[in-house]
Amino acid sequence: MKRNTEFDIAVLGGGSGGYAAARTAAAAGKKVVVIDGAAELGGLCILRGCMPSKALIESANRNLVVREAAKFGIEVTSSKVNTETVIERKRRLIKEFSDYRSEQMQDGRFELIRGHATFKDPHTLEVQLKDGGSTMVTAKTFIIATGSSVFVPDIPGLHEHGYLTSDDVLDMVDAPDSLVVLGGGAIALEMAHYFEAIDKQVTVIQRSGHLLTGMDVDLADELETALTSRTMKIECDTRLLRVEKTPDGKKRVVYEKGGVETFVDADAILAATGRKPNTINLGADAANIELNSQGGVVVGLDMQSSVSHIFSCGDVCSPYEIVHIAIEQGELAAENAIKFIEKECDFGKIDYRLKLYGIFTDPQVAAVGMTEIEASAAGREVIVETHPFNDHGKSMIHGSKHGFVKLIGDAKTKEILGGSVVGPEAAELIHEIVVAMAFHSTAGQLAKIPHYHPTLSEIWTYPAEEIADA
Ligand SMILES: Cc1cc2nc3c(=O)[nH]c(=O)nc-3n(C[C@H](O)[C@H](O)[C@H](O)COP(=O)(O)OP(=O)(O)OC[C@H]3O[C@@H](n4cnc5c(N)ncnc54)[C@H](O)[C@@H]3O)c2cc1C
């Protein structure tokens, strides 16, 4: 069936990026359609990303408190993790979040079509409808927000002997007693933290020389020290060779480290080696959309693709697979698509100066702005100061043994260029630096802002004073 309506903007994908784009364009009075091919509405963050992972981690963190209780004078005579209740709680929360998003997607501000969209030409989509059949959609502009999927490397024996992905473990009632996690990024470490904290045996096998490729090594090393001070094992600088089955039915991951072949056995393997952009069956060729070597949509800072009326946002095109960035990109893509329709050419550009990153392990890791690696790659002259949590009153009371805060300031102006934390409540603490950086604060200005005593937050004043006085 051919539709007659031409939309101003057709948004492909209704996750965090696509929804942000659609609500922005609809609020500006444009005729918008969102086409989403998922079985359920909600997008990755709500259904199989941020929210379910944090719900599980919240339960696991309670068990860590129980584990440490004796040190604080609390005798816990018996405790047991009930994964059925953990998963039940997660399902309840996710249903609430996805029901709300589903209502927002269907409240009439824009049209919603449930189905998989494929470009037939630069102005036409064919949609294979979820309930059967197909329809055609034409629009003046398009926003591709189709997200990403798990990427599993081709390791001999892995597919044959079986593996889990984050999609599986986020809804797993029967948790394996032992787990090998392949990868050392955010997903690998958050899931490794969850399983270790619910008393499972976990080994992380990371290819790079340190965890969290791309982050500053001092942060990654501090996290590794903290995680391995629990029962977790971490192997970095490895090369995965193959997966085998042992005579007693376990999975054996064989890898090379320092030129020596070694292995680890476990009940299950979690593949957490990254994600890939969802551009398969998108019809990028039919619309002349340029893709990069990983299959991602190539965009400029204005979120415009190689085709002038086609924009993109979120994991499918982003250098950072992070929700607040997908949302900001979605809003900008919509604003620029509107400008394209109205023949205005002063497109807005995204600014990644305040890009944030947070990992919800224990301790947590968080960073904003420039890392030390980025500062040095950009040839910036900087002053870097740190302060450890084990030398700070409130965190000593809190019982924090690991972690530090780090500030990076411009050597001349002393403006704060970046901040990072590995330690308690890192993902909350980092926001003080986000606000300071948003207002281009110098380290001296930050140091002078009143901080209540005793709080974790006052730890920032130490590196800020050091930079100000340098
Ligand atoms: C386990 C896990 C934990 C995470 N935790 C965090 C976190 O704590 N903080 C954080 O910031 N980020 C986190 N992320 C990353 C974050 O979830 C993503 O960056 C974000 O959700 C991406 O949003 P999106 O809109 O680009 O894509 P999605 O939300 O994936 O939306 C894309 C939608 O498009 C649909 N689609 C795909 N192809 C088509 C097509 N051709 N036609 C129609 N529809 C299509 C998909 O079905 C989907 O519904 C996590 C990710 C994972 C996997």
Ligand SMILES: NC(=O)c1ccc[n+]([C@@H]2O[C@H](COP(=O)([O-])OP(=O)(O)OC[C@H]3O[C@@H](n4cnc5c(N)ncnc54)[C@H](O)[C@@H]3O)[C@@H](O)[C@H]2O)c1
């Ligand atoms: N808290 C958060 O903000 C959060 C949480 C989870 C995911 N995310 C986002 O989701 C995205 C995907 O996360 P991810 O952790 O899957 O990907 P990632 O790219 O961040 O990490 C993948 C890791 O796997 C390693 N790796 C790749 N191939 C390997 C191999 N063959 N053998 C061993 N190790 C290998 C890499 O060195 C890397 O450290 C991230 O970009 C992240 O931004 C964010």
